[in-house]
Amino acid sequence: MFEEPTQPPATLGDVLYATSKAPVPEQDWASLVQSIAGGDQLALHALYERAHRPVFTLIMRITANRETAEELTIDVFHDVWRRASRYDAANGTVLGWIMNQARSRAIDRLRFESRKKRSHGADMQPLADVAADPRDVLQLREQGESLRAALATLTLDERQAIETTFFAGLTHAEAAARLNQPLGTIKTRIRSGLHKLREILLVGRANS
Numbered sequence: 001m002f003e004e005p006t007q008p009p010a011t012l013g014d015v016l017y018a019t020s021k022a023p024v025p026e027q028d029w030a031s032l033v034q035s036i037a038g039g040d041q042l043a044l045h046a047l048y049e050r051a052h053r054p055v056f057t058l059i060m061r062i063t064a065n066r067e068t069a070e071e072l073t074i075d076v077f078h079d080v081w082r083r084a085s086r087y088d089a090a091n092g093t094v095l096g097w098i099m100n101q102a103r104s105r106a107i108d109r110l111r112f113e114s115r116k117k118r119s120h121g122a123d124m125q126p127l128a129d130v131a132a133d134p135r136d137v138l139q140l141r142e143q144g145e146s147l148r149a150a151l152a153t154l155t156l157d158e159r160q161a162i163e164t165t166f167f168a169g170l171t172h173a174e175a176a177a178r179l180n181q182p183l184g185t186i187k188t189r190i191r192s193g194l195h196k197l198r199e200i201l202l203v204g205r206a207n208s
Helices: 012-017 026-037 041-063 066-086 094-123 134-141 145-151 156-167 172-179 183-207
Strands: none
Touching: 026 041, 026 066, 026 094, 041 066, 041 094, 066 094, 145 156, 145 183, 156 172, 156 183, 172 183
């Protein structure tokens, strides 16, 4: 899971570069995006490892909600996977492009929550306390056939939630709408399904 900084950086620049011990050439970032645009999942994983902490930190600062920050961090990298071919270096750096997506998602979530509160008032039901770790998700993406076999062991509801969210590239909210299920229910099914998949894949690696 993500670790919250004990002393949050004071500026946006600090947020963007707090985890970088040395500057990374922009061409390296751009090369990863080009590979992602070509369908390279390992490049997505490498970009995630490089950028997920500043993304999470920025979203956490905006939303002040750890669960939301974890969820939206996953969504941001889904967006990167879908939109990599649209990246244009003339419009800014790769990290800036990713952080703009993170900021937009965080602000959109705040607006959504505000509208929901106004619509439902005190009767609004709290969401389930669920958040899938993006590192688990990206690792599971790389398992290929082993993952497909493991998916067959899940319940139908768990499998539908995971496949709709991660393999169809939808956000949690979009998956909930497509499956006509409450958002909290979808999150719960994703968490339980991912837990089962991790256990199955760990056993498989141990036996290989």
